[in-house]
Amino acid sequence: MNKVSRRDKYFLRDLHQEIDLYDRKLAYLDKYEQFASPEDREETAKGLLTKRASLKKTAAELVAAGVEYEEKDLPRSFRAVNLEHKDGNSNLA
Numbered sequence: 001m002n003k004v005s006r007r008d009k010y011f012l013r014d015l016h017q018e019i020d021l022y023d024r025k026l027a028y029l030d031k032y033e034q035f036a037s038p039e040d041r042e043e044t045a046k047g048l049l050t051k052r053a054s055l056k057k058t059a060a061e062l063v064a065a066g067v068e069y070e071e072k073d074l075p076r077s078f079r080a081v082n083l084e085h086k087d088g089n090s091n092l093a
Helices: 009-031 038-064 076-092
Strands: none
Touching: 009 038, 009 076
16 A cells, blocks of 8 residues: 555645535535435435545544644635634624
8 A cells, every 4th residue: 555644734635625525516416416216315415424524523633633724725614614603703702
């Protein structure tokens, strides 16, 4: 196995990009994808959500371990949550 396991800011950036990709796939699935049955749609969505959850968990572990990241590299779904938290805190002051 030639792939070196690295856990640095670049690895985290790539994880964030992959999470964003899954977010886009899920949005496409909801809006445009057609399935033979609702069960097929649900099964496909469940698979995508499972993969995304695994990536999100790994990213959260890296952040908790102190790996640096830039706000601009966060997936859009993470940025929306961060903006809500920032806006909510600023309104309290």
